[in-house]
Structures are given as C-alpha cells and as structure tokens.
Amino acid sequence: MKVVSGSTRMVFVFKSNVIKIPNIKNYKLFLNGILSNLQENEFSKIGRVDLAKVKYCDFLGIILVMDKACRVNIPLNLLKKTLEKKYKYDYMKEFMLSDFKLSNWGVVGTELVKVDYGS
Ligand SMILES: Nc1ncnc2c1ncn2[C@@H]1O[C@H](COP(=O)(O)OP(=O)(O)O)[C@@H](O)[C@H]1O
C-alpha cells in the first residue's frame, strides 16, 4: 500500500482500489476534502466511463473508495492535445479538463479516466 498526498486529501493506494480521506492537518483543507469526496460521489453516479468509478462514499464524505487507476505515462502536452480533441463537442469539456495535471488522470482497463474530479 502507498500513501499519496493530494491538495485536500490523503489517498491510500491499494491493488485495485484507492481510499480518499480529507486532510486532517488543516481544518479548511479538511472541509474542502469532504466536499471533493461528496462531489466525486455525485458525479460518479452519472456513469461516465471517463470518470474513475466511486464504489463507496459515506454520508459525511470522510471515506471514499474509488477504482484504482494506473498512471498515464505520456508527455503532458500530448495528453492535453488528445483530450482537447476528445472533448471538443462534449458538454462537460470544461469539467473534464479542469485542474489539468498528469496525476489527475489514469487508466482503468482500456479507458483513460479522470481520477480527481472533486472541486
Ligand atoms: N483512482 C485513483 N487511482 C490511482 N491513483 C489515484 C486515484 N485517485 C487519486 N490518486 C492519486 O492520489 C493523488 C491525490 O488524489 P486527488 O484525488 O488528486 O486528491 P486531491 O483532490 O486532494 O488533489 C492523485 O494525484 C493521484 O496521484
């Protein structure tokens, strides 16, 4: 198991799942982490294949379990170009391309997925 720090959450990475917990070191980040967990739980329900699936989130947004994605190993500008093309006519383009970083994207099975879609 590996632990990764995000901007508002701690992420525990297991073989096929990750667990996201709001950062407990700072109250404001903690609240933002809760909101991110709750938002990912809501958006995951849309059922888009390009959003890493949330398997569980408690009512308060303290614990979220998501499909584990593999890191994308391509240059950032190439990913950007690919996604700009992919989302050209997608009504959620802005949402999908927000907070654009390699670390916020991954691969699950054969799908390229966004792993951080909490604001
Ligand atoms: N589903 C996932 N699969 C694999 N790694 C993930 C997943 N979700 C998050 N991570 C890793 O944990 C880091 C922090 O998670 P993230 O969701 O970006 O938290 P924050 O919202 O606090 O930035 C990500 O940059 C990524 O490296």
Ligand SMILES: [Mg+2]
């Ligand atoms: Mg992030």
